[in-house]
Amino acid sequence: MGYIAVNKPALRAKRACSWSMTSGGCEFIDITELCAIVEPARKIDAIKEDPADNKILECAIEANADYIITYDKKHLLKLKKFEGVNIVSPADFLKILMNKSQTAGPI
Secondary structure (H helix, E strand, C coil), rough: CCEEEHHHHHHHCCCEEEEECCCCCCCEHHHHHHHCCCCCCCCCCCCCCCCHHHHHHHHHHHCCCEECCCCCCCHHHHCCCCCCCCEEEEEHHHHHHHHHHHHHHCC
């Protein structure tokens, strides 16, 4: 699996649910151990209504993320995909994980 973009509130919480492909279960892990800090090389101006959201896109692109997982229905989720990065809700991401665990393929 590639990188997944994580926003600051999730980092402050310092834990996230990790889905195990082998056991099909969910366990909480310290996400700070799995995170890499990136410095975006370019500015993105895709979301005019909330320019701060562009930073999330910039970091996801720089990190070569596969997914941005967000509750932001106003801006980010409307995009669905940006430059190859899938943008999904946490519920949709869990569905993706469950489907992938049944087929045992990479996310």
